[in-house]
Amino acid sequence: MRLAFLFLVSAVAFAAPCITATPGCTEWVALAGGPSRSLVYRTYSLDVRNERITRALIVVHGQGRDADNYFRTSLAAAFLAGALDDTVVVAPRFASNDGPGCRDSLAQDEVGWSCSGDTWRSGGVAANYPKLTSYDFADAILRKLARKATFPNLKVIVLAGHSAGGQFVTRYEMANQVHESLGVPVAYVVSNPSSYAYPDPARPGPETAPEFRGFSDARNCTTYDRWPYGLQDRTGYSAQLTADQLKKQLAARPVTYLLGEIDILPLGGFDNSCPAMAQGSTRLARGLAFAGYVNHKYGAHHHAVVVPLCGHNARCMFTAEPALPILFPNL
DSSP: OHHHHHHHHHHHHTOOOOOSSSGGGEEEEESTTSSOEEEEEESSOSSSOOTTOOEEEEEEOOTTOOHHHHHHHHHHHHHHTTOTTTEEEEEEOOOOOSBTTBOOOOOTTBOOOOSSTTTGGGTOBOSSOTTOBHHHHHHHHHHHHTOTTTOTTOOEEEEEEETHHHHHHHHHHHHOSOGGGSSSOEEEEEESOSOOOOSSSEEEOOTTSOOEEEOTTTTTOTTTTBTTTSSBTOOGGGGGSOHHHHHHHHHHSOEEEEEETTOOSSOSSOOOSHHHHTTOSSHHHHHHHHHHHHHHHHOOOOEEEEETTOOSOHHHHHHSTTTHHHHSOOO
16 A cells, blocks of 8 residues: 555656646646635646756746746747756736736636736736735745745746746846745846836937937936836835845846847837837847846846847747757756
């Protein structure tokens, strides 16, 4: 009987990865101790001990909230990297059903987010649980992954996002309060977002003269330095920290900006508002400028990697050869 039990435990722990974007590859993550909860797709259970796992990759979807598609993209990347067996891949869903373009079906106690604005991608509060923010969801996932009882051999967690998901990751990187306490290193991959949260009022000049200076049109574009484009008037999760704390965390944490070489067209939900345009005319220009600025001004050691022949496309970005060692670092 004991041998049969040990065989069963071993079979569960070393089960094959779950690799279909179906309900069978999902599970619930409780927020604030429950009953509030949010859904994730994952290749392995987040609650069953698994000694084979040495990496975790979390990939945040874009504004379409299509976690299933991002899970498929992440699976493709893991396959190409030969990392399906030793990496737990997680794709969280920030569901919404409170607007014309947001008709997700919410389960009982599932947290829903506002359909409009930057709420979920910038750490704002939930539509139906006002004491919860979208960054609390990310905190909960990171804490589950870092539990030694479940993943005793986990060596690194990579948190990545594309487009609106890239906006989520770049702001969460500077604002989260769990990074240093997990006991597992976390790296952040920011891919093709439309905007960044600048740590001060400086903005890039014309791309033909790429110095940074005070924004020349501040009188007409009064929101250029407000959260989530800058640090003024912060709300939600990020309001818990001072501006100086955010600046220090932004500079201290490891970040790679994955930027598409041909992500230079106003497509795919491109933000052409005045505070976004103050950061550059294209997503590529904005990413290069922001990475350069935080490195030069704040002493960060962030890396900007331009992915050849990719535009605003998560599948192209995350399965490209230069991206694989960043998403699945050698241990």
